[in-house]
Amino acid sequence: MKLSFSPEDERFREEVATWLRENLTGEFEQLKFRGGPGDEHMFPEERKRWEQKLAEGGWTCVGWPKEYGGRGCSIEQQVIFNEEYARAGAPGHVGHIGEGLAGPTIIAFGTEAQKKKYLPGIVAGTVLWCQGYSEPGAGSDLANVKTKARFDEAKGKWIINGQKVWTSLAHESDYIFVIARTDPDSVAHKGLGFFLVKMDQPGIEVRGIEQITGTSEFNEVFFDDAECDAEDIVGAPGDGWKVAMGLLGFERGVSTLGQQMQFQNELNDVIRIAKKNGAAKDPAIRQRIAKAHTELKIMRYNSMRMLSGQGGSDGSLQKEALIYKLFWATWHRDLGELALDVMGPESQILEGGPYELNRLQAMALFVRSDTIYGGTNEIQRNIIAERGLGMPKEPKVAIK
Amino acid sequence: MEFAFTDEQQMIRDTAESFLAEVSTSEAVRTAMATELGYDRELWQRICGELYWQAIHIPEEFGGMGLGYVELVAMLEQMGRYLLCSPFFSTVCLGASALMIAGSDEQKAEYLPKICEGLTATLAYTGKAAAANGGQWGADAVELIAERQGEQFVLNGTLRYVPDGASAELLIVAARNEGSKGEEGINLFVLPADQAGIERQWLPTMDQTRKQAEITFTDVTVPAAALMGEAGQAWPQLAKVIDLATVALAAEQMGGAQQIMDITVDYTKERTQFNRPIAGFQAIKHKASDMMTRVEVARSGVYYAACVAQEVLVEGELATELPEAASIAKGYCSDAYFKNAGEALQMHGGVGFTWEYDVHLYFKRAKASEHFLGNGAYHRERIAQLILD
Numbered sequence: 168m169k170l171s172f173s174p175e176d177e178r179f180r181e182e183v184a185t186w187l188r189e190n191l192t193g194e195f196e197q198l199k200f201r202g203g204p205g206d207e208h209m210f211p212e213e214r215k216r217w218e219q220k221l222a223e224g225g226w227t228c229v230g231w232p233k234e235y236g237g238r239g240c241s242i243e244q245q246v247i248f249n250e251e252y253a254r255a256g257a258p259g260h261v262g263h264i265g266e267g268l269a270g271p272t273i274i275a276f277g278t279e280a281q282k283k284k285y286l287p288g289i290v291a292g293t294v295l296w297c298q299g300y301s302e303p304g305a306g307s308d309l310a311n312v313k314t315k316a317r318f319d320e321a322k323g324k325w326i327i328n329g330q331k332v333w334t335s336l337a338h339e340s341d342y343i344f345v346i347a348r349t350d351p352d353s354v355a356h357k358g359l360g361f362f363l364v365k366m367d368q369p370g371i372e373v374r375g376i377e378q379i380t381g382t383s384e385f386n387e388v389f390f391d392d393a394e395c396d397a398e399d400i401v402g403a404p405g406d407g408w409k410v411a412m413g414l415l416g417f418e419r420g421v422s423t424l425g426q427q428m429q430f431q432n433e434l435n436d437v438i439r440i441a442k443k444n445g446a447a448k449d450p451a452i453r454q455r456i457a458k459a460h461t462e463l464k465i466m467r468y469n470s471m472r473m474l475s476g477q478g479g480s481d482g483s484l485q486k487e488a489l490i491y492k493l494f495w496a497t498w499h500r501d502l503g504e505l506a507l508d509v510m511g512p513e514s515q516i517l518e519g520g521p522y523e524l525n526r527l528q529a530m531a532l533f534v535r536s537d538t539i540y541g542g543t544n545e546i547q548r549n550i551i552a553e554r555g556l557g558m559p560k561e562p563k564v565a566i567k
Numbered sequence: 568m569e570f571a572f573t574d575e576q577q578m579i580r581d582t583a584e585s586f587l588a589e590v591s592t593s594e595a596v597r598t599a600m601a602t603e604l605g606y607d608r609e610l611w612q613r614i615c616g617e618l619y620w621q622a623i624h625i626p627e628e629f630g631g632m633g634l635g636y637v638e639l640v641a642m643l644e645q646m647g648r649y650l651l652c653s654p655f656f657s658t659v660c661l662g663a664s665a666l667m668i669a670g671s672d673e674q675k676a677e678y679l680p681k682i683c684e685g686l687t688a689t690l691a692y693t694g695k696a697a698a699a700n701g702g703q704w705g706a707d708a709v710e711l712i713a714e715r716q717g718e719q720f721v722l723n724g725t726l727r728y729v730p731d732g733a734s735a736e737l738l739i740v741a742a743r744n745e746g747s748k749g750e751e752g753i754n755l756f757v758l759p760a761d762q763a764g765i766e767r768q769w770l771p772t773m774d775q776t777r778k779q780a781e782i783t784f785t786d787v788t789v790p791a792a793a794l795m796g797e798a799g800q801a802w803p804q805l806a807k808v809i810d811l812a813t814v815a816l817a818a819e820q821m822g823g824a825q826q827i828m829d830i831t832v833d834y835t836k837e838r839t840q841f842n843r844p845i846a847g848f849q850a851i852k853h854k855a856s857d858m859m860t861r862v863e864v865a866r867s868g869v870y871y872a873a874c875v876a877q878e879v880l881v882e883g884e885l886a887t888e889l890p891e892a893a894s895i896a897k898g899y900c901s902d903a904y905f906k907n908a909g910e911a912l913q914m915h916g917g918v919g920f921t922w923e924y925d926v927h928l929y930f931k932r933a934k935a936s937e938h939f940l941g942n943g944a945y946h947r948e949r950i951a952q953l954i955l956d
Contacts, residue, residue, distance in 0.1 A: 168570060168573065168873070168874055169568075171568075438955065447951075453947070453955060454951070456955065457948065457951045460950055461868075461894075461898055461899055461947065464868075464871075465864055465899060468871040472571065472866075475570040487863045490859060490860040490864070548852065549852060549856075551856035551859055552852035552856045555856070555859050556855050558836070558846040558852050559844060561849070
């Protein structure tokens with residue numbers, strides 16, 4: 168039982184760290200530690216240029232097969248890349264949806280034509296993607312999508328009508344991938360299609376959603392007879408659920424250590440403030456800080472287990488992977504509360520008007536979404552009980 | 568990344584699981600716990616003679632298996648699952664470790680082979696002061712007094728909360744020089760438990776699966792050869808032994824937290840109310856999910872601490888991380904095990920409250936283990952001192 172990466176992987180780490188040190192400079196200096204969750208509305212143009220800089224260095228899509236423009240990095244190396252990326256304070260990847268979601272889906276389920284058409288833009292950092300999944304009536308119950316796609320024989324195109332919500336960076340994106348209902352009589356996860364849709368067209372309107380932070384990372388996207396080329400459906404009509412869920416299987420925990428690096432930076436900030444203002448002497452605060460430290464350390468060891476284990480023979484997630492989202496999201500939420508409590512009444516005073524939050528204030532508010540997006544804590548608990556412990560699934564209620 | 572059991576370690580784990588599932592049944596536990604001795608001598612003979620578990624991390628030169636702390640933790644997890652009533656923890660995780668860390672070559676050569684042959688031992692370092700401030704398990708708990716008289720030491724005072732203190736054949740005791748405080752002036756001695764002047768009192772305990780004793784020393788005279796390490800300088804070694812034992816106990820706690828969850832989930836799948844298994848009710852599912860999350864998080868903490876503890880034995884790079892790793896593991900596991908056991912009782916409904924069902928055995932072991940060697944609050948304060956002060 169060892170906790171070390173191989174010498175080869177450590178050399179890779181050095182290579183990443185060196186490149187970042189040499190290139191996260193000049194115009195990119197101001198982007199350090201910016202553009203992550205809760206800060207994604209900041210510096211979009213500058214981060215696009217950074218994305219292209221990464222592409223020039225061959226550092227986008229590192230986990231993709233080489234034949235599609237990636238580096239073919241192992242899981243361990245992807246983890247290391249993300250850890251060094253976070254350590255260097257490199258900005259939030261504006262291309263992360265293309266790289267982590269759209270691209271892998273097209274690689275796994277797409278035609279050769281779709282791969283040729285879409286993958287190079289993602290690798291080059293010149294084409295940005297957003298995700299069109301959730302709808303007002305389809306959050307936890309994603310299969311309840313109502314957005315429709317009808318094939319217009321005369322035009323030779325899919326016509327899409329409906330609405331998506333919580334779409335990050337829709338206003339900056341070139342393309343959106345959309346789950347829409349191709350069979351109008353179908354319900355739930357049957358009769359869905361997976362579409363690759365150009366954002367810049369008359370039939371698509373984007374409206375920002377103002378969040379608790381006063382900023383707008385998320386959007387509503389309205390489809391009013393929006394058009395999608397015949398060859399831009401991934402898989403056949405009816406395959407949409409399979410393709411959409413296939414995405415979720417790609418999450419192999421590569422972002423874990425990078426995420427934990429950011430968490431450590433935040434915790435370090437909290438500790439710094441606590442030492443400065445005396446909260447570090449309060450017994451109750453000490454307990455909470457120590458708990459945060461304990462659990463962040465264990466988060467790392469948990470990730471090491473995820474990297475070391477094999478999945479179940481039926482492809483099931485390892486136990487330590489199954490609990491991971493619930494664990495980190497809850498931890499981060501608690502850190503937000505701790506941060507405000509350590510700052511005390513000063514936590515309520517803003518840097519500037521009208522609504523300028525400092526980094527920890529923004530974090531403390533933004534973490535309230537961590538336990539909701541990507542599977543709410545309640546859904547996670549259902550999944551853990553059902554898949555991890557074999558407990559009965561929720562009873563189905565017939566549609567009236 | 569190889570942060571998982573090797574095939575050999577997995578085999579040790581699996582052997583322990585199948586052996587204990589067979590011999591440490593509910594009935595066996597209840598029989599053993601009802602005695603003052605607290606364990607079945609025949610079973611201990613079998614463990615020592617057939618499986619050689621007591622020798623697992625003792626170096627080969629002293630008759631041991633020369634394996635490491637990860638193997639030890641793999642076994643302890645199973646022992647925790649099955650509430651094994653035996654002197655294993657006190658003998659191996661306290662006694663043998665103390666000899667290995669603090670003993671002279673002569674002391675190791677004298678006593679470690681005897682432990683390999685089945686001699687039982689324990690570490691007695693805490694006085695009543697261990698109960699202060701909600702529980703303190705560091706140097707401040709050492710109250711026994713040692714007075715040097717020429718080539719001898721005379722020991723006086725009381726030790727309390729000593730695991731298997733009434734039955735252990737060999738004692739390793741901590742005693743401080745008169746007038747010393749804190750980490751100063753601490754000595755460790757190894758001596759037979761039947762020495763004149765030693766009075767051992769078995770204490771009835773809420774958790775009957777692990778026995779405790781109070782030991783009184785009245786003018787107990789020990790030769791210089793019984794002194795382990797330098798006179799008055801033993802705190803660093805004692806601290807290391809305590810931290811190693813802390814990791815071992817966390818492994819047991821993690822196993823217990825796992826087992827009580829498994830027992831409870833199985834129960835909820837069988838128990839029907841309102842025409843369906845209660846396992847289908849979301850309130851029950853969510854409690855179970857939280858139990859599983861705690862178990863897996865506990866497991867990750869324990870396995871890392873085991874790797875660090877192994878580095879301590881071989882004086883490797885990570886050895887300096889022992890205090891933090893031990894506190895991370897014990898702090899988390901103490902709360903996790905007790906929380907799981909409490910939820911288990913709740914999820915069992917009325918029957919969880921009976922003597923007949925095994926839930927209370929885990930509940931009580933969880934609470935006793937929580938306190939021994941420091942509960943969550945104690946270990947979090949230790950971590951706070953490391954990172955805030």
